[in-house]
Amino acid sequence: xxxxxxxxxxxxxxxxxxxxxxxxxxxxxxxxxxxxxxxxxxxxxxxxxxxxxxxxxxxxxxxxxxxxxxxxxxxxxxxxxxxxxxxxxxxxxxxxxxxxxxxxxxxxxxxxxxxxxxxxxxxxxxxxxxxxxxxxxxxxxxxxxxxxxxxxxxxxxxxxxxxxxxxxxxxxxxxxxxxxxxxxxxxxxxxxxxxxxxxxxxxxxxxxxxxxxxxxxxxxxxxxxxxxxxxxxxxxxxxxxxxxxxxxxxxxxxxxxxxxxxxxxxxxxxxxxxxxxxxxxxxxxxxxxxxxxxxxxxxxxxxxxxxxxxxxxxxxxxxxxxxxxxxxxxxxxxxxxxxxxxxxxxxxxxxxxxxxxxxxxxxxxxxxxxxxxxxxxxxxxxxxxxxxxxxxxxxxxxxxxxxxxxxxxxxxxxxxxxxxxxxxxxxxxxxxxxxxxxxxxxxxxxxxxxxxxxxxxxxxxxxxxxxxxxxx
Numbered sequence: 001x002x003x004x005x006x007x008x009x010x011x012x013x014x015x016x017x018x019x020x021x022x023x024x025x026x027x028x029x030x031x032x033x034x035x036x037x038x039x040x041x042x043x044x045x046x047x048x049x050x051x052x053x054x055x056x057x058x059x060x061x062x063x064x065x066x067x068x069x070x071x072x073x074x075x076x077x078x079x080x081x082x083x084x085x086x087x088x089x090x091x092x093x094x095x096x097x098x099x100x101x102x103x104x105x106x107x108x109x110x111x112x113x114x115x116x117x118x119x120x121x122x123x124x125x126x127x128x129x130x131x132x133x134x135x136x137x138x139x140x141x142x143x144x145x146x147x148x149x150x151x152x153x154x155x156x157x158x159x160x161x162x163x164x165x166x167x168x169x170x171x172x173x174x175x176x177x178x179x180x181x182x183x184x185x186x187x188x189x190x191x192x193x194x195x196x197x198x199x200x201x202x203x204x205x206x207x208x209x210x211x212x213x214x215x216x217x218x219x220x221x222x223x224x225x226x227x228x229x230x231x232x233x234x235x236x237x238x239x240x241x242x243x244x245x246x247x248x249x250x251x252x253x254x255x256x257x258x259x260x261x262x263x264x265x266x267x268x269x270x271x272x273x274x275x276x277x278x279x280x281x282x283x284x285x286x287x288x289x290x291x292x293x294x295x296x297x298x299x300x301x302x303x304x305x306x307x308x309x310x311x312x313x314x315x316x317x318x319x320x321x322x323x324x325x326x327x328x329x330x331x332x333x334x335x336x337x338x339x340x341x342x343x344x345x346x347x348x349x350x351x352x353x354x355x356x357x358x359x360x361x362x363x364x365x366x367x368x369x370x371x372x373x374x375x376x377x378x379x380x381x382x383x384x385x386x387x388x389x390x391x392x393x394x395x396x397x398x399x400x401x402x403x404x405x406x407x408x409x410x411x412x413x414x415x416x417x418x419x420x421x422x423x424x425x426x427x428x429x430x431x432x433x434x435x436x437x438x439x440x441x442x443x444x445x446x447x448x449x450x451x452x453x454x455x456x457x458x459x460x461x462x463x464x465x466x467x468x469x470x471x472x
Contacts, residue, residue, distance in 0.1 A: 011039075015058050017065070018048055026053040026061060063120055107158045110151065111166070115193075117148070118210060119186050121398065124251075126210065128163065130156045130203035141398065142378045142405050143251060160197065160204045167195035174204055181278075194278065211280055218260035218281075223253070224406035226446070228439075229372075232413045236370035237261050237339065240312075243332045245319075245371045247344040253376050253407055254341045255280055258315055261339055262286055265313055273309060275302040276317035291317075299324045307331060316340035322358045329359060332367040346443060347373040347412035348432045355426045365423040371412040375443060375464045377456045378402035406455065408446040408465075413438070 011017050014035040015028035025048040027036055040048060114137060118126050123139035135156040137149045151159060164171045167180025180195040194209040220230055236244050244261075246254045259281060262272055266285050277291040277299070287309075289302050299316060300323040306314060307327075318341045319325050332338045344350045350371045355361055381403040384394035397403040412435050414422075421434050436442075441449075447461035 010035075011062050012059065015055050017058050017061050019061070020048070024049050024051045026051050026058050028053065028055050028058060060120065107155065107162050110155075110159065111162050114148070115184065115191070115208075115210075116186060118208075119189065119191060124210060126208040128156070128159055128206040128208075130200065130205055132202055135159070142400075142402060143376060144378070144400070146398070156203055160206055163195060163206050163208070164197065167193075169195070169197065175199055194280075218256060218263045220257075220260045220264055223257060223260060223409075225409050226441075229409045229411045229441075232411050233261075233370065233372055233409075234264065236413060237265060237337070239337060239369055241332055241335045241337055241367075242369035243328060243338045243340065243367050244369050245340055245342050245347075245350050247342045247347060247350050247371060247373045248375060249343065249345075251376070252374055254374065255317070257372065257374065257407075258339055258341065259283065262313070262315060265337075270312045271310060272313040272315070273306045273311045274315040274317070275299055275306065276315075300327055303327045303331070307334075307336075311336060313337045313339070318342070319354075325354055325357050325359050329363050329367050333363075344373070347371040347410050347440075348428045348435065350412075351422055351431060352426055352428050361426055362423050365414075365419040368414050368419075368422070370414055373410040373412070373443060375408050375447075376405045377408055377447065377450065377460050377464050379404045379406055379455055380457060402456075402460070406450070408443055408450065410441065410443045410446065412440055 014031050016026065016031050016035055016039055018025045018039060025036065025040065027050060029052055036050065114126060118139055121139055121141055123141050124143075125140040127136070127138040127140070127145065129136045129138065130153070133153060135151045135153050136147060137151065138145045139148050140146075161171045164178070164180070166182045166184075167178075168182070169178045169180045177199070178195075178197045181193065182195065183190060183192050185191075192211040194211065195206065196209075197204050197206045220234065225233065233244075236242070246257050248254050255276075262274070262283060266272060266283070268285075271287075272285070273287045273289070275289050275291060279288045279290045282288065289306070291298055291302060299318070299320065303314070303316065303324065304327065314328075314331055314336055316324065316328055316338065319328060328338050328340055342350050342353060344353050348371070350373075351364060351368075354364055378400075379402060381394055381397035381401055383396040383403070384401065394401070412418075415438060418431070418434055418438070421431055425431075443465050444461070447456070447465055448458075450456045451458050451461060
C-alpha cells in the first residue's frame with residue numbers, strides 16, 4: 001500500500017484506506033464523502049474504485065500498513081527505555097472512553113497497545129505474568145497461549161497498578177486477589193474486560209478476559225452442532241420442565257451454548273432468570289443476577305429468591321455443591337425448566353457426579369432431559385491449508401496453521417430406557433452403552449468426523465480430547 005498524506009489516525013477515524021495495488025479505495029458505509037475526496041486528492045490518485053468494506057476489514061488493513069502503532073512489543077520496547085511513571089495515577093478510563101496513543105506516559109501507552117493488539121488478534125484473554133528476572137505478556141488465541149512481549153521487570157508493578165486503576169481496584173492491596181471490570185472503546189468496538197489479579201512470590205499477576213459487547217446475538221446454528229445433535233438438544237430445552245446440563249472444562253464454550261439456548265427460548269410470554277458468576281453478556285429481556293460471595297449471595301441463596309419470582313426458565317451458571325444441585329432438582333420437579341453447567345469430562349459422567357454429590361438416582365431419572373458435553377477445537381486455516389506443519393508462513397493464522405474454532409458435541413438424550421438405567425444403576429459404562437445404542441456419538445467420534453471433513457487435524461483432536469477421556 002502506498003502511504004498517502006493523511007496519517008493512520010485520520011484513516012482510522014474515518015474508516016478509509018486506499019489500496020493502490022488493487023486500484024481500490026476501501027471505505028465504510030458511514031465514511032464522509034469529504035474524507036474520501038481528501039484522501040484521494042492527497043494521494044494524487046482519483047481513479048481508485050470505491051469499495052464498501054466492514055470496519056474490521058479496514059482496521060486490519062490499516063494495521064498491516066502502519067505496524068508501528070499496532071505492535072505491543074514495539075511500544076513496550078520504546079517505553080521501557082525511558083520509563084516515566086509520574087503520570088501513572090491519572091484518571092482511569094471509564095466506560096465508553098476511546099483509548100489512543102496520544103498520552104506520552106509509557107505505561108499507559110503500553111497497556112493501550114496491548115489491548116488494541118489483543119482485540120485485533122481476537123484474543124480471549126491477556127496474561128501479565130511476573131518472573132524472577134523478567135515479565136511476560138501473553139495472549140490466548142483460539143485456546144492457545146502465545147508470547148507477545150517481554151516488558152522490563154522493573155515496569156511490571158507499574159503495569160499491574162495501571163490495570164488496577166482501570167478496573168477501579170485497590171492499588172495499595174498487593175496481598176489479596178482482586179476482581180474488577182471495565183469497558184473501553186477501541187475504534188467503533190466496545191470491549192467489556194474482566195480483570196483478575198493474583199499475588200505470587202515474585203509479584204502480582206493479572207489476567208484480562210476480553211468480551212465483545214457488540215456481539216450480535218447467540219444462535220445455536222452458529223455453534224457447530226450437527227443437525228442430529230441440534231434437533232435433539234432443541235427438543236430437550238423446549239420442554240416446560242426438567243434439567244438440561246452442559247458439561248466440559250473451562251473455556252469449552254459452555255456459557256455461549258447456554259446463552260444461545262436462552263436466546264432460543266426468549267419470548268415475551270416467558271420469564272427467564274439467570275444466576276451467574278460472573279454475568280459475561282447482558283441479554284435483552286432476561287433477568288440476570290451475579291453472585292456476590294463476599295456478602296453471602298451464593299448460587300443457592302439466589303436460586304431460592306428466583307423461585308419466588310415466578311420464573312419459567314432458570315439458568316444456573318454452574319452447579320458447584322449439593323445445595324445448589326438439590327434446589328435445581330426441586331425447581332425442575334415443580335414445573336420449571338433448568339439449564340446449568342457442570343464440570344465433567346463427558347456427558348455420562350454428569351450422572352455419576354450428581355449421584356456422588358448426594359442427589360438420589362430416582363430424582364435424576366425423573367428430572368433430567370439431557371446432557372450436552374462439548375469441546376472447542378481449532379479449525380485449519382483456510383488461507384494456508386497447512387495441515388501437517390505446526391509453523392506456517394501465513395500471517396492470517398499467526399503462523400500456526402489454525403484460524404478460528406468450532407465446537408464438537410456429545411449429546412446424551414434421556415429416554416425411558418435410559419431413565420430406568422439411571423434409576424437402577426449409575427454405572428457409567430452401562431449408561432454409555434445404552435446411550436450409544438440409541439445413537440449417541442462420542443466426542444472423539446465427532447472429532448474424527450471433522451478430521452475427515454478437513455476442518456481440523458487429528459493432532460488437534462488428540463490435544464483437546466485425550467485418549468484417557470475417550471476410554472472413560
